[in-house]
Amino acid sequence: MARKYFPFLETVDLTIKFKDFVANDAVSLQFYKGFIHSIVGENGAGKSTLMKMLYGVYHPTSGKIKVDNQVVEMTPTIAMEKGIGMVFQDFRLIPAFTALENIMMALPKSKLKLGRAEICKEIKEISEKYKIAIDPDMYVWEMDLGQRQRVEIIKVMMMGKPELLIFDEPTSVLTVHEAQAFLEMLVELKNNNIAVALITHKLNEVLAVSDTISVLRHGKVKCTIEKEEGFDKEKLVGLIMGVEEGEKNTVKSFDRLEIKEVHPMLECKDMRIKDEHGRSILKHASLTVNSGEIVGVAGISGRGQRELLESIFGLKDIAEGTIKIDSVDFTDKETIDRINSGMSFISEDPKRDNVVEGMEIRDHFVLAGVTPDSKGLDYDWKKLQQNLESEDYVKDLGVPQLNRQMSTLSGGNIQRAVLARAAIRRPKVLLASYPIRGLDIGTAQTVHRILIQLRNQGSAILLVSEDMDEIFEMSDSIVVLSNNSITEKFDPKKITPYEIGELMIGGAKDE
């Protein structure tokens, strides 16, 4: 396909420095209307920073941004005027407001004049046209991450007639079907002559829809490949991870050991769990996870994943039923008892559930049951730090320096720290909610390797994910959240992703 005229948006030698750190180094890229341009790279490669410059959130140290061949000093207001819309990785939504209210807040005055009913109608139209289902009157705090993202996308699309839409990790929280629909939407946008910039870790998606792929590494554009030249997944992975050509991919296969003595480590029987509004989101839900077993939990987001894990971890009381850990009844026990019995929880949103403002990474390990020695009335912090620094998991996962403030870390780095502290304990039961969200391919593979290692050592792992590939690759057995309950276990070798998808949707019908 020949490029027509000049690009809608072009960056020329864009460089940005944070103190001594060069986040983007002489980045020159072009975004054309009617084309999908994907940017791939590791965590910290500078993708999000670059996009934030395009949107005017950050200002480049040097270099230029051109829109329609004219140099522009970008600010978010100008970006909006020029028709540049951005769907942020961390959603800019106010939890206390409804979807409609959040969208209305972002709209220009001219559009607000239409009134609530008209806007609501428009939301419904877009939502139907692109198959992005949202309930405009639902409060954001009631929504899970998938639903929040749909609101965010619609919000950006409502803000004006978009010329360039930037998506930062858009599908990381979507289900297979939703992700498919999302990609179709991207193509729809492209056909409507909109320029699309897509940042994602999911190479399959990149390969499926992109017209152009640029690889960013250490802030520099390593290469830009056009569709006509042909995309090669293996080569792309190598480029992203900095593996020189000819060298073999560093990824090791995961060896699953046969576990000899299997016994039930986590037994949930006939649970009834209520959601925030007191409605029973799960009924007659039973689930057993054996030692040395990874049970994958598939399901459309918001079908009780969060409630299920929080109940098992004791953050939430269950209305009926029993929970046993290693054959001991824990139904009425506190979270701290469960932690002490060897349970670890990787929450779906560690920033919300784990990060304490003003505390070092080191301190956060103590919060998840890594108990340091006592020294007087205090903990022996020095010794803890030494112990942690020598831990393999801390090194393998590339946890940043332990005395850094946790709240200043990026989402991916927070995830690394949270995973390391869970793995260190070699937990009896590990509840892992979206463990590789926000991680680059390399780290995600390390995480999967660690999960298999823990499994081989006898941990019982409950893995919640909406990524079908992950569920099928990792699980010894799969259950589906559907029809307000949990299905029986399925053997991943005897069932197809398509059948699992059918079961998930079976749950959606009964709403």
Next chain:
Amino acid sequence: MSRLKNNKSLMQALSWIGMIIIAFIIFGIFLLMQGANPLEAYKNMFESTLTNQIGISKLILKSVPFILLAVATSISTRAGLVNVGVEGQLMIGMLFTITAANFLFTSLPTVLGLILLAIVGMLGGALYGGVAGLFRVKANMNETITTVVMNYISYFIVSLAVYGYLRDPEGFNWPMSTQISDSLTLPKLFGTVNIGIIIALLVVALVWYFINKTKTGFKMKVVCGNPNAAKNAGINVNKVRFFAMVATGAIAGLAGMIEICGVEGRLRTTTCQDYGYLGFLAAWMAWNNPVLSVATAVIISFLSVSGNVLEFKNNLPASSTQILMSIVLLAIMWRGKGRKES
């Protein structure tokens, strides 16, 4: 690295002092508008307070309750609560102390009597703080509102007692309690200054140690920083909060005991009124840092002691002191805006 850090805290200290100077300049403008000479007024304030033993004694004596009440408040803040209740807890602490001093321990020897009174005073404050704590953790009632309301209630309780069972039969029907016996007075250090200041500084050191160097202090920091994270860490958020309310109350109650046994000797309806609010302000001026709140408590004490001079030497209205205090407070809060207590 560490030099950089030192410079940073030095800068903070300097800017903090700078804000106080700015406050005095603004108040100087106010004095000019009132037709008074600001330089002369400030000279009077400093001379009357800092150049003679009586002034210094007054300054120290008045600092004690402010120090204790500020430190008490900062404990609650460290558990993520905005507790304005030290006023009421101080009142109840005084009430418990005077009641025990006049009806139970009248004939006890000094040391034993004072120790028991300290315990009783702390118990009173702790109980009153505990009630607000229960409201918070059991009924999820906002502690700021409940404590303000309970402050008013405490005035009425004190009035009831002072007009009733506490009233001095030889007091010419004035609403005040009987004087406590001399044996139950706090020992003096020098002049009129009693050992209350030493107790207060000890409490500051203890609270600082407790907040920064113990496991419970660590838990409080988590609860304050992110209650959600605390729940995920298996920390009983309600327990920590309740404990903080009780501890705040106990220290406020101790301040009440020191006031009764060290300064006042008897309870009137207006004894120590508004001390709690000033202590609360001292805590927030010090960004809820227990050590820094010693400084802010002394400043508030200085303003309230030296402010009287303005009234009789410079012919200014009595409320001028309060205006000066508000300006100083706002100036410091301005400097601290957006800053998290650390």
